[in-house]
Amino acid sequence: MIKKLLLPLRSLMRTTTFRVAMAFAGLFAGFAILLLGFLYATTVGRLGLEADRFARQELSELADIWQRQNVDGLNMEVIQRAARASDSLYVLVQPDGKVLSGNIDGAPIDLSQIDKPDPNSALEPARAVSSGFSYERPDLETGKIERRRARGLFLAGPDGFGLFVARDLGPGVQIADQVARVIWMGGAGVLAFALVGGFMAARQAAGRVDELTRTTRAVMAGDLKRRAAVRTIRPGDGDEFDDLTEDLNAMLERIDRLVAAARTTGDSIAHDLRSPLTRLRARLEGAAAKAQSSEELRDAIEDALIQLDGVVATFNAVLRLSRLEAGEGGKLEPLDVSLLLGQLADLFEPVIEEAGLVFTTEIEPELMIMADRSLLAQSISNLLDNAVKYTSEGEVHLSAKRLPANQMAISIKDSGTGIPVDQRDRVLERFVRLDSARSLPGSGIGLSLAVAIAELHGGRLTLADGLPRGETYGLEARLILPLKV
Numbered sequence: 001m002i003k004k005l006l007l008p009l010r011s012l013m014r015t016t017t018f019r020v021a022m023a024f025a026g027l028f029a030g031f032a033i034l035l036l037g038f039l040y041a042t043t044v045g046r047l048g049l050e051a052d053r054f055a056r057q058e059l060s061e062l063a064d065i066w067q068r069q070n071v072d073g074l075n076m077e078v079i080q081r082a083a084r085a086s087d088s089l090y091v092l093v094q095p096d097g098k099v100l101s102g103n104i105d106g107a108p109i110d111l112s113q114i115d116k117p118d119p120n121s122a123l124e125p126a127r128a129v130s131s132g133f134s135y136e137r138p139d140l141e142t143g144k145i146e147r148r149r150a151r152g153l154f155l156a157g158p159d160g161f162g163l164f165v166a167r168d169l170g171p172g173v174q175i176a177d178q179v180a181r182v183i184w185m186g187g188a189g190v191l192a193f194a195l196v197g198g199f200m201a202a203r204q205a206a207g208r209v210d211e212l213t214r215t216t217r218a219v220m221a222g223d224l225k226r227r228a229a230v231r232t233i234r235p236g237d238g239d240e241f242d243d244l245t246e247d248l249n250a251m252l253e254r255i256d257r258l259v260a261a262a263r264t265t266g267d268s269i270a271h272d273l274r275s276p277l278t279r280l281r282a283r284l285e286g287a288a289a290k291a292q293s294s295e296e297l298r299d300a301i302e303d304a305l306i307q308l309d310g311v312v313a314t315f316n317a318v319l320r321l322s323r324l325e326a327g328e329g330g331k332l333e334p335l336d337v338s339l340l341l342g343q344l345a346d347l348f349e350p351v352i353e354e355a356g357l358v359f360t361t362e363i364e365p366e367l368m369i370m371a372d373r374s375l376l377a378q379s380i381s382n383l384l385d386n387a388v389k390y391t392s393e394g395e396v397h398l399s400a401k402r403l404p405a406n407q408m409a410i411s412i413k414d415s416g417t418g419i420p421v422d423q424r425d426r427v428l429e430r431f432v433r434l435d436s437a438r439s440l441p442g443s444g445i446g447l448s449l450a451v452a453i454a455e456l457h458g459g460r461l462t463l464a465d466g467l468p469r470g471e472t473y474g475l476e477a478r479l480i481l482p483l484k485v
Contacts, residue, residue, distance in 0.1 A: 095160030
C-alpha cells in the first residue's frame with residue numbers, strides 16, 4: 001500500500017517542474033546562508049574582534065599589576081574597574097573556584113579544562129583562553145533583567161587564581177540575532193512553500209503531460225479523430241502547455257487530412273481517370289479495327305497522346321500536391337505580389353476577353369510578402385482558370401488589398417455558376433468534383449493544390465459568394481497571406 005502511494009510521488013519528483021522549483025528553493029536557501037554569513041561577519045564577528053582586542057588590552061594591564069602587586073593589588077584594581085564599568089566585565093577567581101571580586105557571578109568557562117601553569121612560571125597573557133557567553137543584568141532604565149551577550153579572555157595564574165576579562169557586545173548582537181531568526185524562519189517558510197508549490201505545480205504539469213500522452217497513444221492506436229483538450233477560450237491566452245496542445249491538435253488535424261487523402265486518392269484517381277482511359281482504349285480499338293488509312297490511324301494516335309498528356313498532368317499534379325502537403329518544395333523569398341498580379345492580369349486578359357467575359361482589376365501597389373514565385377503564380381493561375389472555365393457570361397474580377405493584422409488578400413471573383421455553401425469545404429479536398437463540373441475538363445485537384453500552396457506560405461484559401469448573377473451569385477476564391485514584416 002505504501003509503495004503504491006510512493007510511486008506517484010516519485011514520478012512527480014522526477015518531473016522538470018518539480019526540479020526547477022527545488023532548484024529555486026536551493027538558490028534561495030544558498031542566498032539566505034550567504035546573507036546570514038555576511039550579517040554575522042559585519043555585526044557579531046566585528047563586535048567579537050573588538051571585544052577580544054579590548055579584553056587583551058585590559059588583561060595585559062591587569063597581568064602587569066598582578067605581577068608587581070600580587071593578587072591583593074590585582075583584587076583592588078578589579079574591584080575599582082568593576083565598579084565604574086558599564087560594558088566591561090571582570091571576575092577574579094580563587095584557587096577553589098569561588099569568586100573573589102568582579103561584576104558577574106563567575107567565569108563563564110569550565111575551569112577544570114584549563115591547563116594550570118607551573119607555580120614557578122611567570123604570567124603569560126598570550127596563553128589566555130577566549131570565550132563567548134551570555135549573562136543577565138538589570139536594564140539601567142527599566143530595571144528589568146535582560147539577557148546579554150559578551151566575549152572575553154581567561155588567564156590562569158601560577159598562584160592558582162584566575163582572571164576573566166570580557167566586553168559586552170551591545171544591542172547590535174540582539175538585533176543581528178533577531179534578523180537572523182527572521183531570515184531562518186522566512187527561509188524555512190519559503191522552502192516549505194517551494195516544496196508544496198513544486199509538488200502542486202509538478203502535479204498539474206504531470207496531469208497535462210499525461211493528457212497529451214493519452215492523446216498521442218490513442219492516435220497511435222488508430223483513433224485519428226482524437227484531440228487533446230485546450231483549456232483556453234481564445235488562442236494565445238494560455239500557457240506553454242496550451243500552446244503545445246494547440247500545435248499538437250493542428251498537427252493531428254493535418255495528419256488526419258493526409259491519411260484521409262491517402263485512403264481516398266486511389267479511388268478518386270480511378271474514378272476520374274476511368275472515363276478518359278476507357279474512351280482512349282475504345283478509340284484505339286476502333287481505330288485498329290475500322291481505320292481505312294494511315295491518316296485515320298495517325299489521328300487516333302494523336303488524340304490518344306493528347307488524352308495521355310492529360311493523364312500524366314493529373315499524376316504530376318498529384319505528386320506535387322503530395323510534396324507540398326508533406327512540407328517539401330518551395331523557396332520563400334521577398335516578392336512584390338502587386339507586380340506578379342499585374343503580369344498575370346496581362347497574361348489572362350486576352351484569354352478572358354476571348355471567352356466573352358469582362359475582366360477588371362483592382363490591385364494595391366507594393367504588397368510585399370515572402371513567397372515562392374512559381375508556386376504562387378500557379379495557384380493564382382489555377383483560380384483564374386477556374387473562374388473562366390465556370391463562367392459563361394458576365395465578369396471576372398481580380399483584386400489585392402491590405403488587411404488588418406499585417407495580412408493581405410488576393411481575391412478572384414466571377415459571375416459563374418458558383419458553389420453551394422454546404423459544398424465549399426468539400427471541393428477543397430483532393431479529386432472532388434461536383435456533378436455540374438464533370439462535363440468540363442479537369443482533375444478536381446486545382447483547388448486542393450491552391451490550399452496546399454496557401455498553407456505553405458502561412459496563409460489560407462476561403463470560398464465565398466462572388467459577383468451577382470441574376471438571383472444567384474458566382475464564386476469568390478480568396479487567398480489570405482501574411483505580409484512581409
